[in-house]
Amino acid sequence: MTAAPTTVGGVAPQTVTRSGFELFWLRFKEDRAALLGAGTIGVLIVIAIFGGPIASAVTGHPNTEQYQQIMQDSFGLPKGPTSAFWFGSDGEARDLFVRTMYGARTSLIVGVVASGIAVLIGLVVGMIAGFYRGIVDTILSRTGDVMLAMPQLLISIGIVAACSSNKNGCVIAGPIAIQPGLALVIAVIVIFSWPYIARLVRGFTLSIREKEFVEASRSLGASDTRIIFREILPNLSGPIIVYTTLLIPQSILFEAALSYLGLGVPPDTASWGGLLNDAQRYYDTAWWLMFFPGLFLVITTLAFNLLGDGLRDALDVRAER
Amino acid sequence: MKKPFGRLVALAGVVAAIVVATAAGATAHSNKASSIKSGGTLNVGWEQSFGFTDNMDPTGEYLGDAFGILDNLLVRTLVGYTHNADGPGNAIVADIATTVPKPTNGGLTYTFKIKQGVKFSPPVNRQVTSADFVTALEREANPKDGAQYAFYYKPIKGWDAYAAGKAKSISGIKTPDASTIVFTLTTPTGDFLKRLAMPAAGPMPVEVTKCFEGQPGKYTADLISTAGYMIKGIDEVDISSCANIKPAAGYDGQTILDVVRNPNYVKSTDPTRKNYVDEVKFMVNASNVDIYNKIESGQLDMATSSIPPAVLKKYATSSSKKQYFHQNSGDRTWYITMNLTQAPFDDIHVRRAMNYIVDKDALRQGWGGPTVGDIANHLVPDALFGGQLKSYNPYKTPGNHGSAALAMKAMKGSKYSTGNSGMCDAAACKNVLLVSDTRGVDPGMVATLQQDAKKIGITFKVRQINGAYPTIQTPSKNVPISERPGWGKDYADALTFFLPLFDGRTIIANGNTNYSLVGVTPAQCKTLKIGGNCTGVPSVDTQLDKCSVQIDPARTTCYENLDKYLMTNVVPWVPWMWSKVTRITSSNVTHYQFDQFATTPAYAMISVK
Numbered sequence: 049m050t051a052a053p054t055t056v057g058g059v060a061p062q063t064v065t066r067s068g069f070e071l072f073w074l075r076f077k078e079d080r081a082a083l084l085g086a087g088t089i090g091v092l093i094v095i096a097i098f099g100g101p102i103a104s105a106v107t108g109h110p111n112t113e114q115y116q117q118i119m120q121d122s123f124g125l126p127k128g129p130t131s132a133f134w135f136g137s138d139g140e141a142r143d144l145f146v147r148t149m150y151g152a153r154t155s156l157i158v159g160v161v162a163s164g165i166a167v168l169i170g171l172v173v174g175m176i177a178g179f180y181r182g183i184v185d186t187i188l189s190r191t192g193d194v195m196l197a198m199p200q201l202l203i204s205i206g207i208v209a210a211c212s213s214n215k216n217g218c219v220i221a222g223p224i225a226i227q228p229g230l231a232l233v234i235a236v237i238v239i240f241s242w243p244y245i246a247r248l249v250r251g252f253t254l255s256i257r258e259k260e261f262v263e264a265s266r267s268l269g270a271s272d273t274r275i276i277f278r279e280i281l282p283n284l285s286g287p288i289i290v291y292t293t294l295l296i297p298q299s300i301l302f303e304a305a306l307s308y309l310g311l312g313v314p315p316d317t318a319s320w321g322g323l324l325n326d327a328q329r330y331y332d333t334a335w336w337l338m339f340f341p342g343l344f345l346v347i348t349t350l351a352f353n354l355l356g357d358g359l360r361d362a363l364d365v366r367a368e369r
Numbered sequence: 370m371k372k373p374f375g376r377l378v379a380l381a382g383v384v385a386a387i388v389v390a391t392a393a394g395a396t397a398h399s400n401k402a403s404s405i406k407s408g409g410t411l412n413v414g415w416e417q418s419f420g421f422t423d424n425m426d427p428t429g430e431y432l433g434d435a436f437g438i439l440d441n442l443l444v445r446t447l448v449g450y451t452h453n454a455d456g457p458g459n460a461i462v463a464d465i466a467t468t469v470p471k472p473t474n475g476g477l478t479y480t481f482k483i484k485q486g487v488k489f490s491p492p493v494n495r496q497v498t499s500a501d502f503v504t505a506l507e508r509e510a511n512p513k514d515g516a517q518y519a520f521y522y523k524p525i526k527g528w529d530a531y532a533a534g535k536a537k538s539i540s541g542i543k544t545p546d547a548s549t550i551v552f553t554l555t556t557p558t559g560d561f562l563k564r565l566a567m568p569a570a571g572p573m574p575v576e577v578t579k580c581f582e583g584q585p586g587k588y589t590a591d592l593i594s595t596a597g598y599m600i601k602g603i604d605e606v607d608i609s610s611c612a613n614i615k616p617a618a619g620y621d622g623q624t625i626l627d628v629v630r631n632p633n634y635v636k637s638t639d640p641t642r643k644n645y646v647d648e649v650k651f652m653v654n655a656s657n658v659d660i661y662n663k664i665e666s667g668q669l670d671m672a673t674s675s676i677p678p679a680v681l682k683k684y685a686t687s688s689s690k691k692q693y694f695h696q697n698s699g700d701r702t703w704y705i706t707m708n709l710t711q712a713p714f715d716d717i718h719v720r721r722a723m724n725y726i727v728d729k730d731a732l733r734q735g736w737g738g739p740t741v742g743d744i745a746n747h748l749v750p751d752a753l754f755g756g757q758l759k760s761y762n763p764y765k766t767p768g769n770h771g772s773a774a775l776a777m778k779a780m781k782g783s784k785y786s787t788g789n790s791g792m793c794d795a796a797a798c799k800n801v802l803l804v805s806d807t808r809g810v811d812p813g814m815v816a817t818l819q820q821d822a823k824k825i826g827i828t829f830k831v832r833q834i835n836g837a838y839p840t841i842q843t844p845s846k847n848v849p850i851s852e853r854p855g856w857g858k859d860y861a862d863a864l865t866f867f868l869p870l871f872d873g874r875t876i877i878a879n880g881n882t883n884y885s886l887v888g889v890t891p892a893q894c895k896t897l898k899i900g901g902n903c904t905g906v907p908s909v910d911t912q913l914d915k916c917s918v919q920i921d922p923a924r925t926t927c928y929e930n931l932d933k934y935l936m937t938n939v940v941p942w943v944p945w946m947w948s949k950v951t952r953i954t955s956s957n958v959t960h961y962q963f964d965q966f967a968t969t970p971a972y973a974m975i976s977v978k
Contacts, residue, residue: 140813315812
């Protein structure tokens with residue numbers, strides 16, 4: 049006997065085929081916090097690109113111009129927000145609003161570029177280690193472990209100090225050298241970030257390489273390179289995207305920590321960390337120095353974290369809401 | 370007839386008493402004498418790290434703050450100072466010597482007699498003899514023992530031969546008996562007594578120092594005192610053999626220096642130190658904010674630390690806090706150094722233009738404004754010239770804010786200014802390396818300099834280094850410009866600026882203090898691996914030699930002229946501030962006094978509740 053199809057109101061249900069992205073989007077758009085995070089990041093990117101010059105143009109205050117006569121008292125203490133200086137002045141009598149807007153650019157560049165490079169290195173190392181296992185895995189994994197065991201801040205201080213003591217920076221080979229400043233800060237962050245990603249990727253790769261579809265691909269004669277890039281890599285995209293969004297705020301905070309210690313970007317380059325470093329001298333008399341850059345830093349970190357959480361939930365169907 | 374005379378005497382007595390009391394108060398910059406009492410502990414905060422240059426070993430230590438500790442608390446010398454502020458604090462008085470000797474033999478011979486009763490602290494416990502001064506000076510001459518100002522003693526006959534290992538003793542130091550020491554010089558040296566008043570010349574017991582030969586900075590933890598205090602725990606150190614010597618508990622080199630009373634100290638042999646407190650503790654603290662919170666609450670009594678601007682303002686302006694706010698002449702110049710071998714500062718036009726363009730008032734503002742110091746118009750603080758150069762200001766600008774017009778006028782004729790435009794427009798003027806530090810004040814100074822220099826076409830590539838001095842002090846690093854340097858006198862003589870800072874013969878590979886490389890020769894550039902324009906670098910070595918043998922008042926005049934010559938014909942710096950020494954004390958401190966020699970608190974003269 050053939051079973052009759054179940055009907056509702058006499059209409060047979062239709063099976064809708066959805067792509068992976070559609071499924072992801074359906075889940076993601078229901079997460080309001082994640083959407084808010086994504087929207088905030090969008091705004092921050094606009095601020096990073098256009099915020100500094102626009103702020104300068106609107107206020108008429110160039111990024112590095114000092115206004116000691118009007119924005120410092122006779123003891124050199126900075127003055128607070130006014131109608132002309134919306135966020136008050138920083139410790140060097142510059143417009144804090146303009147500096148904060150320019151700082152967004154530095155912080156986001158560091159966050160995105162450093163995280164991107166770290167993810168790329170971690171991805172390559174992790175996939176090779178996880179796929180080939182054996183001696184290759186041992187060498188790469190132990191190298192990562194050594195990096196993780198190093199005291200980050202102390203090594204960072206050493207690297208930055210060593211590269212700052214002459215005009216040419218750290219000469220790696222011939223004309224290749226890391227100049228102190230943004231590039232060096234990014235390099236330091238990358239050095240200490242890739243092992244985390246490599247470890248994560250290695251774990252996933254070890255698991256994926258044993259799956260049936262990989263076996264099938266191998267039995268059809270696919271090369272290692274094809275298996276890695278066509279079979280394994282696409283399956284890593286979810287966790288990698290999620291981890292990257294969480295790594296970006298970490299990198300921004302690491303830059304802030306380095307700048308807070310005076311080891312970050314040059315003093316004339318605005319960054320939120322540098323502004324917070326400046327604020328410590330005046331924390332009990334100039335609240336605005338801590339408040340505004342700190343607020344932007346918190347918002348940025350929160351936005352990336354919310355986005356990361358939302359992406360994780362949307363990409364991982366097993367995750368509980 | 371007698372009565373009026375008696376009243377007159379009584380009146381004169383009262384007036385004299387008032388005058389003496391007023392003078393004493395003015396000199397000491399202190400609280401009322403009646404509030405002085407003995408006993409208690411003086412707790413001193415120290416920001417970040419001690420920062421000693423030789424771990425406070427008297428032989429090599431060259432930090433002014435360390436001079437204040439050694440000179441007041443631990444090391445007596447043949448002649449010394451009164452531990453007072455201003456002029457009286459710079460006057461030489463007899464300390465271990467019975468009197469201040471007059472030089473004989475045309476200024477070449479100095480003979481000292483040593484007081485009886487001056488003993489080394491435990492565990493040495495014996496009378497100081499003339500041989501102990503020889504021990505100290507031989508240690509100073511031995512290059513392996515870490516001396517950093519041995520050049521001051523070069524006029525002693527046979528010094529160089531001993532230093533080079535060519536003689537077993539310094540022929541110009543003789544000890545006819547245990548209480549006599551005779552110095553013979555190769556050339557009259559007008560400030561020789563002041564050189565002998567530096568801590569390195571204080572007596573050292575050979576039975577202990579022999580254990581630290583060739584180990585710079587190691588002697589400190591077992592420093593044997595001759596003054597009113599000793600390092601806590603030194604009395605428990607076993608000096609029966611070098612192997613048994615362990616560091617005294619009171620000094621770890623990193624976080625604490627604790628000194629207590631020296632039981633062998635005989636007050637009657639010391640005309641100057643009062644030694645009011647029983648113990649002095651110097652404690653390192655990472656935060657200057659925390660330090661001043663502790664001073665306000667009475668947990669600390671004073672500090673060797675930068676003062677947060679808000680704290681400075683509070684104590685300088687509050688009527689209830691002003692009694693704890695102390696300021697004295699720092700005898701220190703803060704300056705921007707320009708390297709005479711590096712482009713574009715190898716051109717005097719550019720250096721002169723820099724002197725005109727820099728907004729000195731803005732630089733000072735970043736440090737706390739007029740409260741922290743006076744604008745510097747030339748190299749050596751006016752105080753060391755008795756104010757003779759007070760009106761000398763070769764690069765005067767309105768309000769000390771700098772002048773683009775004057776700077777561009779000075780730039781004309783420069784090889785880096787095409788078509789006499791007044792702008793430094795050659796490629797060498799762009800991205801010039803500027804080495805800065807990570808102190809709180811540095812970013813503001815750098816911002817000011819960038820803003821100013823840009824007006825005459827110079828842009829900087831800034832390198833911020835945590836502890837910039839070692840880089841600046843290494844000529845092979847070829848640092849064109851730095852805003853980090855400041856220099857304080859070693860003793861009250863302008864020579865202590867000119868000799869270390871401008872003598873071409875003193876330029877060395879590491880730890881060099883002639884940052885501008887005044888007087889450097891092509892041969893030195895080759896030896897020291899200096900890359901730059903080393904031909905025709907101006908030298909003042911001849912003028913220095915001429916001035917150093919003079920005796921006042923000709924000596925001061927000679928140095929005044931040298932200051933002017935350097936400011937106009939060499940132009941190695943942009944001097945911008947003569948800082949004051951500001952100290953804030955807790956309410957526990959009942960008497961504060963300043964030591965003008967060390968430009969630190971006179972720890973031996975301070976009392977607490």
